[in-house]
Amino acid sequence: MTKLSKANNSKSTTLRATKTKSPVKKSAGKTRAPSIQERVYDELKLGLMVGAFLPGQTVSLRKLAEKLNTSLMPVREAINRLIAERAFEVLPNRSVIVPDMSREKLDELVHWRSMLEGEAAVKACANATPELIDRLHALNIEMMDGVQERKVRRVLSCNKEFHFTLYQASRSTVLVPMIESLWLQMGPFTFFSFLSPDLIWNSTFHIQIIEALQERDSDKIRDAIVHDVQTLAEYLVDSHMFDNVGPRPIA
Amino acid sequence: MTKLSKANNSKSTTLRATKTKSPVKKSAGKTRAPSIQERVYDELKLGLMVGAFLPGQTVSLRKLAEKLNTSLMPVREAINRLIAERAFEVLPNRSVIVPDMSREKLDELVHWRSMLEGEAAVKACANATPELIDRLHALNIEMMDGVQERKVRRVLSCNKEFHFTLYQASRSTVLVPMIESLWLQMGPFTFFSFLSPDLIWNSTFHIQIIEALQERDSDKIRDAIVHDVQTLAEYLVDSHMFDNVGPRPIA
DNA sequence: AATTCGAATATTAGATCACAATTTATGATC
DNA sequence: GATCATAAATTGTGATCTAATATTCGAATT
Numbered sequence A, B: 001m002t003k004l005s006k007a008n009n010s011k012s013t014t015l016r017a018t019k020t021k022s023p024v025k026k027s028a029g030k031t032r033a034p035s036i037q038e039r040v041y042d043e044l045k046l047g048l049m050v051g052a053f054l055p056g057q058t059v060s061l062r063k064l065a066e067k068l069n070t071s072l073m074p075v076r077e078a079i080n081r082l083i084a085e086r087a088f089e090v091l092p093n094r095s096v097i098v099p100d101m102s103r104e105k106l107d108e109l110v111h112w113r114s115m116l117e118g119e120a121a122v123k124a125c126a127n128a129t130p131e132l133i134d135r136l137h138a139l140n141i142e143m144m145d146g147v148q149e150r151k152v153r154r155v156l157s158c159n160k161e162f163h164f165t166l167y168q169a170s171r172s173t174v175l176v177p178m179i180e181s182l183w184l185q186m187g188p189f190t191f192f193s194f195l196s197p198d199l200i201w202n203s204t205f206h207i208q209i210i211e212a213l214q215e216r217d218s219d220k221i222r223d224a225i226v227h228d229v230q231t232l233a234e235y236l237v238d239s240h241m242f243d244n245v246g247p248r249p250i251a
Numbered sequence C: 001a002a003t004t005c006g007a008a009t010a011t012t013a014g015a016t017c018a019c020a021a022t023t024t025a026t027g028a029t030c
Numbered sequence D: 001g002a003t004c005a006t007a008a009a010t011t012g013t014g015a016t017c018t019a020a021t022a023t024t025c026g027a028a029t030t
Helices: A036-049 A061-067 A072-084 A103-126 A130-148 A152-168 A175-194 A204-215 A218-238 B036-049 B061-067 B072-084 B103-126 B130-148 B152-168 B175-194 B204-215 B218-238
Strands: none
Touching: A036 A072, A036 A152, A036 A175, A061 A072, A072 B072, A103 A152, A103 A175, A103 A204, A103 A218, A103 B103, A103 B175, A130 A152, A130 A204, A152 A175, A175 A218, A175 B103, A175 B175, A204 A218, B036 B072, B036 B152, B036 B175, B061 B072, B103 B152, B103 B175, B103 B204, B103 B218, B130 B152, B130 B204, B152 B175, B175 B218, B204 B218
16 A cells, blocks of 8 residues: 555645646547647647748757647657657757658658558558548548648648548558658658649649549559659659758758 | 565655766767667567567556656656557557557558568668678577577567668668568567467578578568568468457456 | 857756546445 | 445656756857
8 A cells, every 4th residue: 555645635736727727528529638749749740741840950849848838748748759750850969850851761752652552542442432532522622722822731731631531541550650650751841842833733643543432443543642642752853852961951 | 576676666766866877978979878768668679579568468657667667757758659650559548558460450561561671671682791691690590599499588589680680781761660660560479479389480581581692682582581571470370369359358 | 269168058858746537446225 | 146336546648847968158268
């Protein structure tokens, strides 16, 4: 019987009364209470996709915690997770940075994205339902609206949602996490594709994907995926976005 | 299992127990101080490979911290990392468990292990040096010694070292982490291959790998890798180690 | 002026505390 | 003896807190 608990039942202490969160209503539906860590994790992930973090940039846990209105702990854990997923990187200094890109690394990322996402799409094709197709269709429309209005965040978010809704339908617990890691590694660069004057964000391949699902055409869907990935990569290469060797985010 | 930690429990609280690490100067310019988190992470990883964790088993952070003679923090961070790498899994309960295996999952793991490790080996083949080959040779001998003496931990540790020394030589920062994740997911099951009466741990494929490196034969090395992976998987399947559908470790 | 040194500051890793939510154990009632 | 309510112990999460380390920046010396 370890007696360590002071048993200070004093409710009024409010030693921690910081935010005085509203009485946490007991989750009306089924969704469990979303932990702060989870929220931070999602926000950072989105941020990586949306250009909030520049390659080479060092990130400060404290600044992030402040910006996200929370303490260090949730940020620490979220960042740690993202480090494990290769979205961030720790220097020998112990400071955390957004990894840089090299031509070889991009080639590898593209190669394996094609492989893994192609396979996931094929599996999804086998499981396709009308609901899935409808959802993808809706997402694609929303994305194209975003393109029209040049809403970067909207477009990238929809694009990610589109792809992962598809991959999730593969029901592969092996593929999806691997793909997610690859996306995170490309994330900060994907953003730059938006600085392009000649828009590469047409939905040609997305439409092709939806068609392939309707026709349950494995070859077609794999082809569409591969081209989708490759097109983006080619643009990034052509724009010489990262021929730089060292990490230099002077801006 | 109750008391191992009492000894360490030494009330050193207020003083933080200061390891009294050697006066950490600039540490001679080589290995930096090995953080506790890192140590815990390595121990857990090894534990997963060595049968210390059974599939379906729930792990308690506090118990682990006690067993590893440290506080919650390093354990939390190490576990979080391993969750991100799919070595552990969080239930909606928020409790952490060792993921279960299914036939489909195994098939996928084997398929992608073959792909990724095969490719990494081919790349390593292009970078092969005499030093690498010597090192692999030594590791293989040490492993076979372990087999002779039925030292499970030794063998599995050497085997892992053998493979990752090879993959590391690919110099691919994309492949290696993905492969590591796949290994961790298979880890708790790989252990069971040792309960086999008919030893499958001969070094046929390892020798083939070393030969291929000497001959710089890409096809041969990929072939050896694929067979190495496949052989283990076949044994696991034949032993019906996980035909169970749900995660039910009633015992 | 440039380099070096050292105080001031910031940041990380680890420990501990507090709390809510479970899970487990216990006791009362039928 | 079985069912259910309540109490006790565990557990994950979040928040501080401290010591160690790294970084910055301003003198003082060369």
